[in-house]
Amino acid sequence: MIQLTDVNKKFGAGANAINAVDQVNLDIEEGEIFGIIGYSGAGKSTLIRLLNGLEKPSSGTVTIAGYEMSSVSNKKLREARQKISMIFQHFNLLWSRTVKQNISFPLEIAGIKKTEREKKVNELIELVGLKGRENAYPSELSGGQKQRVGIARALANDPEVLLCDEATSALDPETTDSILDLLTSINERLGLTIVLITHEMHVIRKICHQVAVMEAGKVVETGSVLEVFQSPEAPITKRFVSQVTEPSGTEQAIAHLPTGTLVKLVFVGERTEQPVLASLIRTFPIEVSIVQGNISHTKGGAYGTLILQLIGHEKEIEEAIAHLHEQGVRTEVIGND
Incomplete structure (x- = not known):
């Protein structure tokens, strides 16, 4: 056309x-x-x-x-x-x-x-x-x-x-x-x-x-x-996308967190409906706290982001992140103290 x-x-x-x-x-x-x-x-x-x-x-x-x-x-x-x-x-x-x-x-x-x-x-x-x-x-x-x-x-x-x-x-x-x-x-x-x-x-x-x-x-x-x-x-593009996928106050919330590993999860389509977080908590001996979360809907399907604070031994956190990858959830470590 x-x-x-x-x-x-x-x-x-x-x-x-x-x-x-x-x-x-x-x-x-x-x-x-x-x-x-x-x-x-x-x-x-x-x-x-x-x-x-x-x-x-x-x-x-x-x-x-x-x-x-x-x-x-x-x-x-x-x-x-x-x-x-x-x-x-x-x-x-x-x-x-x-x-x-x-x-x-x-x-x-x-x-x-x-x-x-x-x-x-x-x-x-x-x-x-x-x-x-x-x-x-x-x-x-x-x-x-x-x-x-x-x-x-x-x-x-x-x-x-x-x-x-x-x-x-x-x-x-x-x-x-x-x-x-x-x-x-x-x-x-x-x-x-x-x-x-x-x-x-x-x-x-x-x-x-x-x-x-x-x-x-x-x-x-x-x-x-x-x-x-x-x-x-x-x-x-990342700036534009963050306008609608990351709630206001995300940076301020992250800045005031105590020690721990910050991980950003990205869910697409049906993954937004699955209990990935519950599975993570049951499987690994780490503390998991939700910092921010948001779900956006596009013409092609749902898109969700979740920022987690993970506290525990380094090896267990690495295994937890690898588990998320195996579940088809894109992850990005955005902070590590």
């Missing part, structure tokens, strides 16, 4: 040139929700402009639904853009138009007859949960309702790809979850391919199938969300 091959985007020239996107390669399958995460300045916004054809790569190719975005004629580019819609952080609604009129706007531009427009708009209002708010103006809506209007408007022309540029960043956590649930429902019901740009790992964890982590214009890590949570490699 979407393929980026050796994509570079430079701004400026010579010593002052900025490589906003640096040798990026991505494959996004049809019908999946693909997350691209990075902090400010990572190159996310430039990348999304390359996807919707507002920017052309300095080198490399961007192909969407069979269209090579940088080399197609203007007519073909317009055709390609009809297959791509976008929702924004700040909604970008027409403030002088009602909910119904905002959603209808792209259909008016496309020359769709009034009766067809009204039928389509009513279907979309139902789909995004705005029944009863058809005649309200944006100033009368909550942030979540405004984003629902933006989503409905983006779906008006039956796109194949939906680009979401920090679509939940301006919303509170509860509203964010409701919008993410809506996007998941749309993905499942319409088979729409969704590319989601964000700096929030919670968003990636909740709805994405695959993720790419960006830093300084480069994609430093890609994979299924569960794989990336289980085995993050790049330092920036």
